[in-house]
Amino acid sequence: MNPELEIIGYLGPEGTYSEHAALKFAEKYKITKFKDFPTIPHVLQAVEHGEITLGIVPVENSIEGTVNITLDMLAHELSLRILGEIVIDIKHCLISKAKDLSKIHTIYSHPQALAQCRLFLQNHLTQACYLNCNSTAEAALLVKEGQEGLAAICSVWAAEKYQVDIICENISDYSSNQTRFLVVGKNDFCSNKNRQKTSLCVALAKNRPGGLYDILAEFIPDQIDLSKIESRPAKKELGEYIFFIDCLADLEIEYKHVLNRLKQKCKLVKILGTYNRIEVYNQQDGER
Numbered sequence: 001m002n003p004e005l006e007i008i009g010y011l012g013p014e015g016t017y018s019e020h021a022a023l024k025f026a027e028k029y030k031i032t033k034f035k036d037f038p039t040i041p042h043v044l045q046a047v048e049h050g051e052i053t054l055g056i057v058p059v060e061n062s063i064e065g066t067v068n069i070t071l072d073m074l075a076h077e078l079s080l081r082i083l084g085e086i087v088i089d090i091k092h093c094l095i096s097k098a099k100d101l102s103k104i105h106t107i108y109s110h111p112q113a114l115a116q117c118r119l120f121l122q123n124h125l126t127q128a129c130y131l132n133c134n135s136t137a138e139a140a141l142l143v144k145e146g147q148e149g150l151a152a153i154c155s156v157w158a159a160e161k162y163q164v165d166i167i168c169e170n171i172s173d174y175s176s177n178q179t180r181f182l183v184v185g186k187n188d189f190c191s192n193k194n195r196q197k198t199s200l201c202v203a204l205a206k207n208r209p210g211g212l213y214d215i216l217a218e219f220i221p222d223q224i225d226l227s228k229i230e231s232r233p234a235k236k237e238l239g240e241y242i243f244f245i246d247c248l249a250d251l252e253i254e255y256k257h258v259l260n261r262l263k264q265k266c267k268l269v270k271i272l273g274t275y276n277r278i279e280v281y282n283q284q285d286g287e288r
Contacts (some may be wrong), residue, residue, distance in 0.1 A: 006214050009043045009052040012036020015137035015158030021086045021181040022056040039134050040069050048078050049183055055080075060180040061090070063116045063173060066230060070182065071244055076202045076235060082199050082273025084183035092117055092136075094174050095143055095164040096151035097257045104128050108139035109153035117153055120171040125151075140164060147205045180278070197227070198251040203234060203242040203268035211242065224249045242268065250274050 010027055011018040015034055022034060031054075037043045040057050047055040059070045074080060092113055098104050101124055107114070111132045114121070121130070128151070133139040139152035144162040151167070152158075159166050204211045219226060228246035251259045252274045263269045 006031045006033055006054060007033040007052040008054045008056060009035045009037055009046050010042055010056045011058070011135050013135070013137050013141060015140060015155065015161040016135045017088055017090060017155060017179060018042065018056055018058060018135070018181065019137070021088050021179075022188075024088075025084070025086055025183060035041070036140075040067070041073060041173065043186065044070070044073050044078055044080065045099065047080055048076060050186075052082070052186045054183055056086070056181050056183060058112075058179050059085075059182045060228075061112055061116065061268040062176060062178045064112050067112070068232065071201075071230075071232060072119045072235075074184070075232070075242060075244070075270065078240065080184045080186060081188075081271075082182050082275055083185050083188060085197075085278050086181045086274045087178050087278050090116070090155060090172060090177040090179050091170055092153050092177070093156055093159060093166045094120075094151055094153055094168040094171055095140060095150045095162075097143070097146075097160045097164065098151065098164075098167070098168050101167065102127070103149055104151045105149040106131060107151045107153065108133050108142050109231065110134065110136050110139065113139075113153045114172060116177060117171045119173045121166070124168075138163075178246065182273075183274060184273075184286060195247065195253075195274045197248055198274045199244070199246050199249065199272040200262075201242050201244050201268070201270050201272060202262060202266045204265075207239065213267055215243070215262065218249060218258055218265070222249070222255055222258060224255065246270075248277070 008022045010022040017168050036141045043055040046052045059065045060066050107128050113136050114130050121218050136154035140154040140158040140162045141149045143152040144164050158202045225248040230244045231241040234240040234242050
């Protein structure tokens with residue numbers, strides 16, 4: 001990989017958790033060029049069209065679960081590959097020009113962030129209405145440019161960047177809040193030996209009793225650990241699903257025979273990527 005030729009795209013504007021994940025990834029691989037986009041689909045489409053080389057997109061939160069748009073686009077719309085994953089600690093705060101919670105009437109944030117702070121909002125801000133934004137940093141920017149009664153849920157990093165006072169810190173419903181981000185691209189960005197994880201999606205030819213069991217049983221003889229299994233609508237008709245599977249093995253090289261057996265049982269087997277396992281960055285690693 002030539003770092004000077006690489007551009008990393010992320011969900012913007014500046015100050016998002018996605019930007020933090022992009023910066024930590026870029027630091028390791030000496031990449032210095034970045035571009036922010038208004039939505040997750042914009043990031044993924046920019047990689048698909050060659051506008052940027054790599055994209056950093058959220059895929060799973062420890063409180064709210066899967067970011068569906070990311071999985072759905074990778075499965076149904078794009079020819080991108082997952083090249084890596086990063087986990088970031090999420091430390092939400094409430095920012096506002098108002099000094100008193102009772103004076104806040106509108107709270108902006110990304111839908112996931114609002115959901116991750118549901119109990120805090122329920123207990124302290126019942127008078128406020130909640131408005132969705134494309135990102136937590138966009139919410140912070142709206143508060144910076146708006147009137148006193150507005151507030152946003154965002155990172156401390158975004159609060160500092162947009163110079164809005166923090167009213168409450170650490171407001172997530174659960175203290176161990178983390179988000180997993182995927183690094184996606186068209187080609188491997190570096191030599192990726194000893195890859196430890198494969199993400200794939202599969203679909204049965206038709207719904208039948210024991211069908212999913214037959215798929216999962218193919219991993220047992222080789223004692224392959226399945227770290228995640230999830231179903232999503234196949235986008236065709238009610239009751240038809242595809243299954244997303246993360247397994248701790250390289251199905252494309254080391255366990256290719258497992259992949260071949262799956263192809264004999266399924267009408268769809270799409271490898272989303274084979275890559276190295278999680279890199280975790282916490283508060284001490286640079287989240288401000």
